[in-house]
Amino acid sequence: MSKKLHRQLLAAAAAGIAFAFALIPSAAYAQTSGATDVTISLPDMVILHYFSAVNVTVDADSLEGHLAYTDGDTVDETTGTGTTTSLTTDLAITPTAATGDPSEVNLVLQNAWAVRALGGADSSIEISIANTTSTLTNTNGGSLSVSAAGVQVDGGGFDTTKTFVPTGLVTPKKGDVQLTLDLTNSTRSGDYVGGVYTITVTNL
């Protein structure tokens, strides 16, 4: 092989390599970047989930259990003693007081409300309950009154006002309601309607 031919082959090979090199795709050959500050704000949020209607059927066993009776019970009031000068006598029965007071029957509504809240670092959420309309009536006669209402958070006992820390948006804080029923004037079975309680939530 002559030196000239050798040089030509080398040149051709070099040109081929150069061509092949040109075909090899490179990664990004131009790159530039910049940074920017991003801000967005979230508002204070308090979302109260509530039930607009509460229909509770109090079964006989539960109510009798509160009074410490069972349906159909007979209560022996021991010996009735009377003195008679005629054929009429007064045995003066005095029924034993029920173990549970029928004027204070606590009705607990579990998970009756829930609150989603976003509050500041030092803030707390206050929930309160008001016994807005306390008398419920029965169309068959008689009435029932709600003598007290309370809310409870995390099993901490019932009160008219409770506070807790905000729990964010995803996992709401749930709580209970307790209504203290006074059955003093409840003379009829059936539906007692018309009571209203109001729950208020405040981001403190």
Added chain:
Amino acid sequence: MRPCAKRPLILAAVLGLFAFPAEAQISERLGGLPTVAPGGEGGADALAVTQFTIVGSVALAPLTVEEVLGIPSSAVDAGAWLAGADPAASVTVNTAVLRTAEPIWDAWFTAQADNPRNIDVQLSLTGLDGSPGVLTHVSDPSSRMLATLIATTPVVVERDRRDRLMQGGVQFLLDCSDALLPGQYGGQLLVTVNQF
């Protein structure tokens, strides 16, 4: 290290021939055009991108209760109570609240022989505490919003025989599931534009 410079250098070492860094080739072809990034912190080594500008800050519109929870008011009627019912079951958090910032960057691209070339936009976000992919609360970084970033398609807004000006923006899909505090959330968005 730019991949564009890396590969030719490696090839040159293997071939032992006339290859020289692509960086040098391009600079020569462009006649040493200056590269500036007035609004950003990078861009010093860009070549075909002759000017890159990004806004210094973006204030996204505040989020609302309606957007986050899909409800118009602050009290939600769960209907009639039933034993065991969950009063909050009817509401779920929207994990993809959309915010768009557009345009936030623009760049002049110098036309090449094989113009138009492909533009690739890469986005990354870091919270105020340096956590990736989130915006964090200004006072407590444990309260945060997850952010999914989507680059809007860059558009040509101006061109001449040699160059073209392109603009692009960013869409944020915000998830407030881990946001526990109201107030300001912040972070830093890094936009990287590659031309292939």
